[in-house]
Amino acid sequence: xxxxxxxxxxxxxxxxxxxxxxxxxxxxxxxxxxxxxxxxxxxxxxxxxxxxxxxxxxxxxxxxxxxxxxxxxxxxxxxxxxxxxxxxxxxxxxxxxxxxxxxxxxxxxxxxxxxxxxxxxxxxxxxxxxxxxxxxxxxxxxxxxxxxxxxxxxxxxxxxxxxxxxxxxxxxxxxxxxxxxxxxxxxxxxxxxxxxxxxxxxxxxxxxxxxxxxxxxxxxxxxxxxxxxxxxxxxxxxxxxxxxxxxxxxxxx
Amino acid sequence: xxxxxxxxxxxxxxxxxxxxxxxxxxxxxxxxxxxxxxxxxxxxxxxxxxxxxxxxxxxxxxxxxxxxxxxxxxxxxxxxxxxxxxxxxxxxxxxxxxxxxxxxxxxxxxxxxxxxxxxxxxxxxxxxxxxxxxxxxxxxxxxxxxxxxxxxxxxxxxxxxxxxxxxxxxxxxxxxxxxxxxxxxxxxxxxxxxxxxxxxxxxxxxxxxxxxxxxxxxxxxxxxxxxxxxxxxxxxxxxxxxxxxxxxxxxxxxxxxxxxxxxxxxxxxxxxxxxxxxxxxxxxxxxxxxxx
Numbered sequence: 116x117x118x119x120x121x122x123x124x125x126x127x128x129x130x131x132x133x134x135x136x137x138x139x140x141x142x143x144x145x146x147x148x149x150x151x152x153x154x155x156x157x158x159x160x161x162x163x164x165x166x167x168x169x170x171x172x173x174x175x176x177x178x179x180x181x182x183x184x185x186x187x188x189x190x191x192x193x194x195x196x197x198x199x200x201x202x203x204x205x206x207x208x209x210x211x212x213x214x215x216x217x218x219x220x221x222x223x224x225x226x227x228x229x230x231x232x233x234x235x236x237x238x239x240x241x242x243x244x245x246x247x248x249x250x251x252x253x254x255x256x257x258x259x260x261x262x263x264x265x266x267x268x269x270x271x272x273x274x275x276x277x278x279x280x281x282x283x284x285x286x287x288x289x290x291x292x293x294x295x296x297x298x299x300x301x302x303x304x305x306x307x308x309x310x311x312x313x314x315x316x317x318x319x320x321x322x323x324x325x326x327x328x329x330x331x332x333x334x335x336x337x338x339x340x341x342x343x344x345x346x347x348x349x350x351x352x353x354x355x356x357x358x359x360x361x362x363x364x365x366x367x368x
Numbered sequence: 369x370x371x372x373x374x375x376x377x378x379x380x381x382x383x384x385x386x387x388x389x390x391x392x393x394x395x396x397x398x399x400x401x402x403x404x405x406x407x408x409x410x411x412x413x414x415x416x417x418x419x420x421x422x423x424x425x426x427x428x429x430x431x432x433x434x435x436x437x438x439x440x441x442x443x444x445x446x447x448x449x450x451x452x453x454x455x456x457x458x459x460x461x462x463x464x465x466x467x468x469x470x471x472x473x474x475x476x477x478x479x480x481x482x483x484x485x486x487x488x489x490x491x492x493x494x495x496x497x498x499x500x501x502x503x504x505x506x507x508x509x510x511x512x513x514x515x516x517x518x519x520x521x522x523x524x525x526x527x528x529x530x531x532x533x534x535x536x537x538x539x540x541x542x543x544x545x546x547x548x549x550x551x552x553x554x555x556x557x558x559x560x561x562x563x564x565x566x567x568x569x570x571x572x573x574x575x576x577x578x579x580x581x582x583x584x585x586x587x588x589x590x591x592x593x594x595x596x597x598x599x600x601x602x603x604x605x606x607x608x609x610x611x612x613x614x615x616x617x618x619x620x621x622x623x624x625x626x627x628x629x630x631x632x633x634x635x636x637x638x639x640x641x642x643x644x645x646x647x648x649x650x651x652x653x654x655x656x657x658x659x660x
Contacts, residue, residue, distance in 0.1 A: 167532050168531075168532075169528055169531065169532070188534060189534075190532060190533055190534030191533075191534070193532065195528075195529060195532040195533075197526070197528060197529060200526070201525070201526055204398075204399045204400045204401060204402045204403075204404065204524075205399070205576065206396055206399055206400045206572065206576050206582060206585055207576055207579055207580055207581060207582065207585055208521070208525060208581060208582040209580055209581035209582070211581075212521065212581055212582050212583065213525070215518065216518065216521065216522040216525065216526070216529070216530075216533070217533075218518075219518060219519060219522055219530075219533050219535055220533035220534050220535075224516060224518075224519040224535060224536065224540070225515075225516075227515075227518075228518065250580065250581070251580065252580045252581065268529070272533070278532075
């Protein structure tokens with residue numbers, strides 16, 4: 116059960132000639148829960164966007180489920196949770212409608228939703244604790260509830276891999292707990308997770324491995340760095356020597 | 369009411385009803401993507417097609433469909449490439465389209481009345497063949513927009529997510545562009561190039577003031593479009609006003625009525641439940657009103 120789910124080899128990404136990621140190599144195997152940590156602008160969000168093909172890599176390779184990204188078609192195996200819900204043009208949409216979009220990867224464009232689709236949407240709404248808000252417009256939800264809506268959308272597709280971009284940024288404590296619970300259930304069922312985070316908070320116990328991105332390179336890959344005060348410990352592996360502007364308790368709540 | 373005994377008025381009414389139903393069914397996706405004015409731009413390009421059709425003695429509507437489709441695809445390509453130079457490119461397309469149309473119509477034998485018919489609509493001159501075209505294309509638009517609603521909603525709502533879901537995002541975007549071109553061209557006969565966007569956008573703007581979901585907004589917008597088209601043609605027939613303008617003014621009047629009624633209802637509700645107000649959850653953000 117250690118087949119690679121995501122493999123990046125010597126990945127390079129640049130915007131307008133300015134390199135954001137320089138020579139990134141990373142492998143995530145089935146069942147892992149990998150957190151990508153790093154300061155703002157370190158390239159951590161770009162890393163997962165490159166994995167999903169949302170930004171092109173200029174060198175190196177990305178492989179998803181043993182297939183090169185270019186030829187990867189089994190998108191139903193991946194659930195993507197973006198940082199936030201776009202405002203759109205103001206046409207209202209209910210929580211259920213947004214979550215139901217998550218079934219499209221599995222169902223395809225032409226087939227109308229069936230019983231299995233409705234059941235999966237209901238299960239996903241329940242998993243994030245939003246079953247009672249299903250009929251409400253998403254615009255009336257709090258930021259944390261909107262984030263949970265996006266997680267439910269990804270879960271509704273019953274993916275094997277969840278990719279989340281800062282799922283807990285600006286999210287209230289109740290939503291963070293609900294999210295950590297949903298993630299724990301997903302992992303217990305054998306799911307793999309790659310998430311970008313600025314701070315781990317209640318997610319900390321769920322994370323099996325941390326990757327620290329600094330200035331477009333991987334500066335640390337291994338155990339989750341300890342919370343506040345860890346710099347003082349004798350066996351501390353100092354992974355971000357040049358980030359003096361970062362607060363000491365970066366990964367604590 | 370006797371006017372509706374005449375076949376040309378019946379055709380005007382049926383044509384208006386088909387367009388009133390189809391235009392908001394497409395328009396809701398345009399509003400969702402913040403492209404509320406795209407119909408206007410495609411209409412400008414369609415006018416060049418009308419001019420070319422008149423000049424070459426071919427069916428102006430048919431040539432307009434081709435010109436509008438090319439224009440809509442060009443706009444979609446500009447949009448997909450990024451927005452930095454997008455609005456300038458769109459401006460070139462819009463004004464090039466209308467200037468080309470006016471120039472070509474001028475070169476042909478057509479009179480200014482002909483041009484006016486396309487600029488502001490001419491429902492009462494719809495021929496039986498025109499009506500067949502409007503009905504068939506209108507039905508095609510309706511069926512496509514309703515049948516593909518989940519996918520089109522996903523693409524319009526969150527394009528990146530749609531891409532990671534493996535949806536054929538580019539095809540769906542082109543489908544919306546082509547549907548816009550077709551809707552603009554059939555609506556051209558009813559409300560004219562300059563008023564098309566109104567029928568696509570205003571019913572959606574009216575509906576979303578009171579609805580909670582996408583599906584209900586779509587249904588309400590289609591009902592409002594149908595109502596505006598029907599009562600607009602009726603007003604035009606009884607008061608002898610321009611049909612296209614009457615339809616659009618009814619749509620805008622509905623918007624104002626719903627906006628005022630909604631505001632009054634919120635005031636009344638606040639007054640009648642004074643204790644609930646301070647403890648209530650944070651007030652929902654007002655829906656953004658997108659006016660064409």
